[in-house]
Amino acid sequence: MDINVITAFFGWCLLINVAIYSLSTLLLFTFNDWIIKLHSNISGVNACELPRLYFQYLAHFKIAITVFSLVPYLALKLLVN
Template identity: 55%
Template sequence: MTNINDITVFFGWCSVINMGFLVFAVLFLTLFNDFIINVHSKILGISSSELPSLYFKYLANYKIGILIFNLVPYIALKLMV
């Protein structure tokens, strides 16, 4: 049976992994911007001018998801212990 400490550790590692993925995505989009825009515009049929705003929305939504589903439960469990 799991206890609060196990669940806290789980949410902590989920937060670390998801923040690492977010940093990786930001670095990848920053360093290889032209290449990624060309590939996505050809594959998805979206104009190159629309893609940067879509990338920004994706990263913003992902960050909000990390906050809501990983960090808030982790902090709440840390405060309970």
């Protein structure tokens, strides 16, 4: 497998992950009350705890994107150039 193919793979992974992250952030902040009500009913978690859990989810997702998509992509881009 060529290094350019691997670089393109990580580039696409990064793009897809950032799109999912942006969409989930937009939905969480736009439909906050509806999502809290839905998740509270489904999971039984107290509605007061859910905003904290959402921020933890977004923080962990951002760290995962950085570690598993952005850093390998940038490292491979530096190697290729």
